[in-house]
Amino acid sequence: MADIVKMPKMSDTMTEGVMAKWHKKVGDKIKSGDVLAEVETDKATMDLESYWDGTLLFVGVEEGKAVPVDAVIAVIGKEGEDYNAALAAEEAETSKPKVESEEPKETDETESKEAESTKGESKAEEPAKVGGLTEEELEKKGVTVIRMPLLSDTMTEGVIAEWHKKVGDNVKGDDILADVETDKATMEIMGYADGTLLHIGVNKGEAAKVNGIIAIVGPEGTDVSGILAGGSEPKVESSKSKVESEEPKAESKETEKSESPKAAETPKEDKAQVVANANGGRIIASPLAKKIAKDKGIDLAQVAGSAEGGRIIKKDIENFKPVAAQQSESSKDGSPKAQAAAPVIPTYVGEVKFTEQPVSQMRKIIAKRLAESLFTAPHFYLNISIDMDNAMTARVAINDVAPVKISFNDIIIKAVAVALKKHPAVNSSWGGDKIRFNEHTNIGVAMAVEDGLLVPVVRFADGKSLSHISAEVKEFGAKAKAKKLQPQDWEGSTFTVSNLGMFGIDEFTSIINSPDGAILSVGAIQAVPVVKNGAVVPGNVMKLSLGCDHRVVDGATGAQFLQTLKGLLEEPIRLLA
Secondary structure, eight states: OOEEEEOOOOSTTOSEEEEEEESOOTTOEEOTTOEEEEEEOSSOEEEEEOSSOEEEEEEOSOTTOEEETTOEEEEEESTTOOOHHHHHHHHHHHHSOHHHHHSOOOOSHHHHHHHHHTTTSOGGGSOOOOOSOOHHHHHHTTOEEEEOOOOSTTOSEEEEEEESOOTTOEEOTTOEEEEEEOSSOEEEEEOOOOEEEEEEOSOTTOEEETTOEEEEEESTTOOOHHHHTTTOOOBOSOHHHHHHHHSOSSOOEESSOSSOHHHHHTHHHHSOEEEEOTTSOEEEEOHHHHHHHHHHTOOGGGOOOOSGGGOBOHHHHHTOOHHHHHHHHHHHOOOHHHHTOOOOOOOOOOOOEEOOOOOOHHHHHHHHHHHHHHHHSOEEEEEEEEEOHHHHHHHHHHHTTOSSOOOHHHHHHHHHHHHHHHOTTTSEEEOSSOEEEOSSOOEEEOEEETTEEEOOEETTGGGSOHHHHHHHHHHHHHHHHTTOOOHHHHSOOSEEEEEOGGGTOOOOOOOOOTTOSEEEEEEEEEEEEEEETTEEEEEEEEEEEEEEETTTOOHHHHHHHHHHHHHHHHSGGGGGO
């Protein structure tokens, strides 16, 4: 059956959205994650992604037109499928009063007969009606439903990291209700409403889909069961996730042993088993000791028990030394053959252990976006070596007078931005049926953080001084580590620089940060012998690797860009011109 696409609630105050641009047209094949359109909200212009695979069968809103939240804007289904029935059903559902739609429907014949047979019985035996008022009615009474907002262009769900309020608390419009972990950062959610916190729909550690109900604020004592009965709380974490979130993140698991050491030595040790040795003597051993001995091929007759009554327990098996046992045997039998016996390999008792952690929102999106980039964009790489002698000299001279200390990475960002102005084909992106050539240079700077990778953007880098770029990058670094970056900080890159030189990496390749057309991987500056003027002399060389999307950047185009970049870095005075 065809899937109905509705206008989502992309911000906490959004009531309608303007269809700024359609990226797909009727008849186009759609995959989950494809950008269908750009929607202008009350706060920003955001991408509207598809959650279904299929063909775009119907577009219900023209570009430039505004539609309310939850209005039908498109239909996705199988090619040639009749979607009119789905549209009609949606219109009929929308036209019905909400209270009626929430009442139990008796359409089954059996249910109808049962209803007739129970005529005249007390009202208590009739099907229960949903109590409370509808969301529209509650809004008139000052009740505000707070939903999970779309906090980034790639966000599909958010995890409640912390609640700052509890049910029954009085809240104001500018109070922080909760912290939400998105795929890129932990951000705060405000209620934008005054009143009492009547309901919390998502527990700490659980996730909710974008636009799902997470809380309700209103006058104290208001009945909100009419909203809650609609089942519009799309939690995506099971109760198991809740339990895991309350326990330590890294839970050690053992696969070789079914009991913990403590459990092995208390309840199960008490139930000792008695076995006979070859000499008819009695050997008393616990079930766990017997099992470990069997697994390791140890004769219990050779093990001395340390527990009461000579009982053999787990630690006796673990501390058993076969070599000592063999020496004991050889002392009883002094024959040369016994003395010349092959040495016994000591038994090493080990445990197979591992830890598991839930995948963070950031890691989920990194996995999704990079996989899409690698398997969608045909990558190829160009490598070049840069003589950094002049750049090192220039950096020292600049730092003598600059208000902010300049790093080699700052110089590279500036050089890349200047080179991109001369090679716009590298500063481009693939759009399916068109290629976008960007005239501005927004350089994404890859930064490693605890949970993964963030790429804040230095905008219009070609027009900024080295000191300006350095200060901006340092600020981004501090915000990234504190998880304080905002969507506007990481959106809109046209080219990305990834530098691992500070970790001593000579050279590497990177996956393109979609939708950019290229990415530059920067290695460490190495002191190596080089040939200058026919003589081998000490030099400082840095290796660069340019990863290109072959759909927009050809080999010769990428090579010309690298030649320009090489000239700028080897003669950095040109960056000041």
